Amino acid sequence: MPSTYVNPRYAAPPPPASGREEAAVVIAGGGLVGLTAALDLARRGVRSVLLYEDDTVSHGSRAICFAKRTLEIYGRLGLGAKFLAKGVTWNTGRVYHQDREAYAFDLLPEEGHAYPAFVNLQQYYAEEWLVEACAATGLVDLRWKHRITGVAPRADGATLTVETAQGRYALDAQWVLAADGARSTIREAMALPFLGQVFRDRFLIADVVMHAPFPAERRFWFDPPFHPGQSVLLHKQPDDVWRIDFQLGWDADPEAEKDPARVEARVRQMLGPDMPFSLEWVSVYTFRCRRIETFRHGRVFFLGDSAHQVSPFGARGGNGGVQDADNLCWKLAAVLEGRAPDALLDSYDAERIPAADENIMNSTRSTDFITPKNDAARAYRDAVMDLSASYAFARPLVNSGRLSRPALLRDSPLSSPDAGAWDGGLPAGAPAADAPVIDAAGRAGWLLERIGADGGFTLLADTAQVEAPGIATLRLAPDALQDHSGLAAARYGMRPGDAVLLRPDQHIAARFRAGTATQAAIAAAHRRALGLAA
Amino acid sequence: MTLHTAPRIPDPDAFYEALMEAHRALPAEESRRLDARLVLLLANQIGDQAVLMAAIAAARAAADRP
Numbered sequence: 193m194p195s196t197y198v199n200p201r202y203a204a205p206p207p208p209a210s211g212r213e214e215a216a217v218v219i220a221g222g223g224l225v226g227l228t229a230a231l232d233l234a235r236r237g238v239r240s241v242l243l244y245e246d247d248t249v250s251h252g253s254r255a256i257c258f259a260k261r262t263l264e265i266y267g268r269l270g271l272g273a274k275f276l277a278k279g280v281t282w283n284t285g286r287v288y289h290q291d292r293e294a295y296a297f298d299l300l301p302e303e304g305h306a307y308p309a310f311v312n313l314q315q316y317y318a319e320e321w322l323v324e325a326c327a328a329t330g331l332v333d334l335r336w337k338h339r340i341t342g343v344a345p346r347a348d349g350a351t352l353t354v355e356t357a358q359g360r361y362a363l364d365a366q367w368v369l370a371a372d373g374a375r376s377t378i379r380e381a382m383a384l385p386f387l388g389q390v391f392r393d394r395f396l397i398a399d400v401v402m403h404a405p406f407p408a409e410r411r412f413w414f415d416p417p418f419h420p421g422q423s424v425l426l427h428k429q430p431d432d433v434w435r436i437d438f439q440l441g442w443d444a445d446p447e448a449e450k451d452p453a454r455v456e457a458r459v460r461q462m463l464g465p466d467m468p469f470s471l472e473w474v475s476v477y478t479f480r481c482r483r484i485e486t487f488r489h490g491r492v493f494f495l496g497d498s499a500h501q502v503s504p505f506g507a508r509g510g511n512g513g514v515q516d517a518d519n520l521c522w523k524l525a526a527v528l529e530g531r532a533p534d535a536l537l538d539s540y541d542a543e544r545i546p547a548a549d550e551n552i553m554n555s556t557r558s559t560d561f562i563t564p565k566n567d568a569a570r571a572y573r574d575a576v577m578d579l580s581a582s583y584a585f586a587r588p589l590v591n592s593g594r595l596s597r598p599a600l601l602r603d604s605p606l607s608s609p610d611a612g613a614w615d616g617g618l619p620a621g622a623p624a625a626d627a628p629v630i631d632a633a634g635r636a637g638w639l640l641e642r643i644g645a646d647g648g649f650t651l652l653a654d655t656a657q658v659e660a661p662g663i664a665t666l667r668l669a670p671d672a673l674q675d676h677s678g679l680a681a682a683r684y685g686m687r688p689g690d691a692v693l694l695r696p697d698q699h700i701a702a703r704f705r706a707g708t709a710t711q712a713a714i715a716a717a718h719r720r721a722l723g724l725a726a
Numbered sequence: 727m728t729l730h731t732a733p734r735i736p737d738p739d740a741f742y743e744a745l746m747e748a749h750r751a752l753p754a755e756e757s758r759r760l761d762a763r764l765v766l767l768l769a770n771q772i773g774d775q776a777v778l779m780a781a782i783a784a785a786r787a788a789a790d791r792p
């Protein structure tokens with residue numbers, strides 16, 4: 193059916209002749225998250241073997257909404273400009289009830305950020321670019337059509353059984369990143385159950401090609417005239433492709449609903465008789481919000497959909513998974529290089545489980561609003577919609593999806609308490625805020641381009657006096673990097689003499705008021721952020 | 727603010743009558759939706775998260791009494 197995209201085919205390498213092989217880091221599964229992890233590790237000089245059961249990227253468009261934080265991570269990995277150039281930028285969401293607008297929200301109501309709230313892009317493009325970037329590093333051993341069929345974890349690694357067309361082999365890995373998706377073979381082999389819920393509802397996801405004049409906004413309808421009693425979501429993608437999600441209800445027959453004639457009739461109802469369109473891709477989903485209990489199991493780490501799944505209304509699945517990779521890879525690199533103890537890797541659980549829970553909580557709330565569980569829930573949902581027509585107070589209760597926001601890592605064991613009194617700005621644990629800057633040569637750029645770019649820690653400060661070994665100082669001052677708009681100082685809550693310590697994944701580790709940013713204090717925060725006793 | 731449980735409605739009978747009147751002609755489903763609208767309006771009027779949580783807990787607990 194797809195007419196706008198042809199899946200690339202990659203050559204499958206032969207298995208090792210001896211039937212057995214060793215590798216330091218193995219990434220199991222090369223979807224969005226596995227590929228992101230491979231590239232992040234490669235940017236830090238860490239080699240990996242990536243095993244992938246197929247010989248191409250994602251079939252059909254799954255994720256489309258890439259959130260600002262994800263774009264910033266891809267910016268750090270060198271792919272940000274591609275997302276901006278090809279993707280459809282949007283910041284506004286609009287919610288309709290029946291035939292009127294109920295509520296609109298702007299997800300990025302301020303200037304001074306390199307990336308917008310969201311870019312819509314088909315997942316296969318993202319994966320294709322990641323494959324190319326991984327290959328270009330020369331550090332990722334991409335093994336297409338190498339399917340994992342078993343895993344035997346050990347104290348010092350795990351042995352994976354891998355099947356290829358030319359036979360099977362055993363791969364002894366010191367570290368395994370299990371990014372093999374919702375049906376993770378590794379999770380099943382290790383008998384790790386999912387905790388959470390499956391929603392009794394079905395959704396038809398149709399990608400449609402058309403030259404439509406609709407704006408680049410997220411549009412969501414409750415009970416529209418063209419699909420009564422159910423909800424509909426519309427998103428613009430590149431290549432004149434539009435994503436339409438039709439809520440069908442639990443009783444719908446998933447096979448019958450995929451019949452093209454039936455899908456076309458639904459789309460026709462929505463678009464009216466005059467809009468020419470063709471179907472690009474159709475599937476029917478049931479959604480889940482759940483996770484495994486812990487993401488680290490000795491030398492095996494679960495990330496992305498293998499660790500947690502959410503309904504797509506907040507676009508929190510892929511975006512959450514990319515943040516898993518962002519969180520884990522600098523830590524693994526630091527441990528492999530002997531700069532940090534194994535205990536640093538425990539913070540992956542401490543940081544990413546609360547983040548997954550936040551995504552699950554938000555996605556569950558949205559799904560409960562969209563799919564009321566009983567008569568009372570339906571009455572309240574309808575009451576909110578009734579009231580939202582006339583009363584502003586009811587509009588924030590309308591929940592068509594709370595869109596992906598980065599995790600704040602509030603209680604991270606890697607964060608140090610504030611030094612001095614901070615009354616505003618970003619707290620420790622938060623991802624670094626972007627701001628426009630001008631460098632010493634007069635070139636305009638972005639603050640985030642300079643944080644973690646060398647793979648290490650960064651100290652943001654306005655004086656050269658605060659310096660610490662092993663940490664790159666990024667000096668924000670008129671004679672260095674200029675914060676000409678004052679937005680950096682405002683966003684971080686910094687005053688003259690203050691300093692902020694940032695981790696390699698651009699999260700804040702510690703902040704120091706003027707006078708408290710001593711070398712000893714910075715070194716202690718640095719040690720703590722590396723999982724060393726402070 | 728804490729949840730008030732001592733009487734505060736100036737004319738309880740008139741309030742109750744108005745409430746019954748609003749429901750009188752409604753089928754069960756619409757009645758339920760009217761109540762839901764009312765709860766939401768009143769909740770916003772209160773506008774205090776702790777009081778709202780206390781009210782939900784009090785409403786649940788009242789059903790458990792013998």
Ligand SMILES: Cc1cc2nc3c(=O)[nH]c(=O)nc-3n(C[C@H](O)[C@H](O)[C@H](O)COP(=O)(O)OP(=O)(O)OC[C@H]3O[C@@H](n4cnc5c(N)ncnc54)[C@H](O)[C@@H]3O)c2cc1C
Pocket residue numbers: 220221222223224225226243244245246253254255256257258315338339340341371372373374375376377397477495496497498504507508509510511512513
């Ligand atoms: C309709 C829909 C819309 C969505 N919209 C969004 C959105 O807008 N934004 C968003 O952020 N997220 C969205 N998501 C979620 C997003 O697609 C997933 O969260 C994301 O793909 C997870 O990436 P992953 O790499 O963890 O898993 P996957 O992308 O599923 O990749 C896992 C990979 O592992 C491979 N694999 C599996 N088993 C084996 C094995 N035994 N051996 C070797 N390889 C194996 C698979 O072939 C696969 O390529 C959406 C999902 C759906 C279904």
